[in-house]
Amino acid sequence: MSAAANASDPVGIFDSGIGGLSVVDAIVHLLPKERLVYFGDTARIPYGTKSPDTIREYSAQITRFLLDQGCKAIVVACNTASAPALSYLRAQWPEVPIVGMEPAVKPGAQATKTGKVGVLATRGTLQSERYATLMTRFASHIQVLEDPCIGLVERIEQEQFESPETEALLRSIMQPMLENGVDTFVLGCTHYPFVEPLIRRIAGDQVAIINPAPAVARQLERMLQERNLISPALEGKHAFYASKPTPFLETFAAGLLSPGTYTVQYHTLS
Numbered sequence: 001m002s003a004a005a006n007a008s009d010p011v012g013i014f015d016s017g018i019g020g021l022s023v024v025d026a027i028v029h030l031l032p033k034e035r036l037v038y039f040g041d042t043a044r045i046p047y048g049t050k051s052p053d054t055i056r057e058y059s060a061q062i063t064r065f066l067l068d069q070g071c072k073a074i075v076v077a078c079n080t081a082s083a084p085a086l087s088y089l090r091a092q093w094p095e096v097p098i099v100g101m102e103p104a105v106k107p108g109a110q111a112t113k114t115g116k117v118g119v120l121a122t123r124g125t126l127q128s129e130r131y132a133t134l135m136t137r138f139a140s141h142i143q144v145l146e147d148p149c150i151g152l153v154e155r156i157e158q159e160q161f162e163s164p165e166t167e168a169l170l171r172s173i174m175q176p177m178l179e180n181g182v183d184t185f186v187l188g189c190t191h192y193p194f195v196e197p198l199i200r201r202i203a204g205d206q207v208a209i210i211n212p213a214p215a216v217a218r219q220l221e222r223m224l225q226e227r228n229l230i231s232p233a234l235e236g237k238h239a240f241y242a243s244k245p246t247p248f249l250e251t252f253a254a255g256l257l258s259p260g261t262y263t264v265q266y267h268t269l270s
């Protein structure tokens with residue numbers, strides 16, 4: 001990004017794959033005048049099983065790419081990447097507003113009536129220092145049941161949002177938590193909102209499901225407002241990139257945006 005960012009510049013958003021599109025959805029609804037450049041690192045997914053060093057390196061590569069596209073702000077739409085990479089990225093690019101994510105443990109602790117919260121996240125997120133700090137700060141008075149949801153991100157990348165296999169996997173994760181009295185589920189990975197209807201069906205109507213994407217969109221809005229960077233009008237086209245051809249980008253964009261207002265491209269990083 002050049003020293004002087006303009007309000008009409010786009011917002012860059014990235015994730016290891018299609019998960020960050022759940023955040024794109026929230027941003028488009030809250031800030032429809034912002035032009036977005038999305039990058040999904042579909043060639044290197046999942047991040048949840050990779051080392052913090054590797055995730056930092058990948059996140060820096062993607063951030064550089066997004067800044068080269070002229071982005072005025074960056075949203076790390078990935079809990080797994082935010083944990084090891086957020087402060088690193090902020091140190092590398094101190095002039096760029098960078099929004100990160102973390103599992104919504106605080107809202108979860110506020111919402112539960114049984115005092116039992118289920119956190120669904122990746123192994124990388126659950127093992128991170130950032131998550132440990134959240135637990136100490138906000139969850140010492142409640143019981144948190146966690147699961148690294150092994151294989152769920154991969155199924156979602158394959159667009160298995162409703163398949164019997166995905167349902168069986170989610171049931172095996174959630175049933176023991178529900179039997180234990182969990183009344184609140186925190187979606188601690190941006191992929192999981194794509195299976196929220198399935199999670200709702202398994203959990204029933206009485207259980208709270210917390211998707212942090214709207215809160216991330218509001219945080220982006222605050223950051224842009226503070227810097228006078230809110231776009232006054234949508235100019236140009238949204239751009240969606242993936243590091244491996246990923247048909248769902250097109251499906252998603254077509255469902256959310258008007259024809260002719262976006263492009264979908266394949267781009268390898270090295």
Ligand code: DGL
Pocket residue numbers: 015016017019020045046047048049077078079080081122125153188189190191
């Ligand atoms: N979507 C990512 C997150 O929010 C994780 C997916 C992965 O393991 O790559 O944590």
